[in-house]
Amino acid sequence: MPDLSHGDDDAAVNAIRSAVMRLGRRLKHQRVDESLSPTEMSVLGTLSLCGSATPGELARKEHVQPPSMTRIVALLEAKGLVRLEPHPEDRRQKVVTQTERAEVMLEESRRKRNAWLAHLAEGLDEDEWAKLRAAAPVLEKLAHL
Numbered sequence: 238m239p240d241l242s243h244g245d246d247d248a249a250v251n252a253i254r255s256a257v258m259r260l261g262r263r264l265k266h267q268r269v270d271e272s273l274s275p276t277e278m279s280v281l282g283t284l285s286l287c288g289s290a291t292p293g294e295l296a297r298k299e300h301v302q303p304p305s306m307t308r309i310v311a312l313l314e315a316k317g318l319v320r321l322e323p324h325p326e327d328r329r330q331k332v333v334t335q336t337e338r339a340e341v342m343l344e345e346s347r348r349k350r351n352a353w354l355a356h357l358a359e360g361l362d363e364d365e366w367a368k369l370r371a372a373a374p375v376l377e378k379l380a381h382l
Contacts, residue, residue: 289334
């Protein structure tokens with residue numbers, strides 16, 4: 238495990254945090270459906286990656302309280318983006334599954350955001366692009382720690 242107590246490391250951590258936050262904010266503006274909140278989009282993305290889940294499981298994965306996730310799921314259901322089905326083993330619970338409409342919307346959103354990011358990357362030189370490609374798995378790992 239790296240020792241991040243040095244001044245250079247502090248500066249690098251600060252630069253990474255700042256750049257990731259700024260880039261994330263800019264990516265949020267590249268949405269296909271402006272009627273969905275970033276949190277609703279995140280829940281749909283989680284369902285797309287992980288498959289169906291109970292509201293409690295989604296709340297843990299999204300780092301929100303269960304009552305908040307219940308409200309989010311209700312909003313997504315009202316918009317026709319998820320459906321609630323009986324839990325196969327626990328009749329007291331429901332399982333949240335994304336609809337085909339949500340899958341299509343997410344794919345359009347990914348395509349738009351990827352195109353926007355690819356356009357930005359055109360401003361990098363070959364060495365910068367190679368470094369960014371090499372950093373992608375590390376950033377992905379950080380995002381899931």
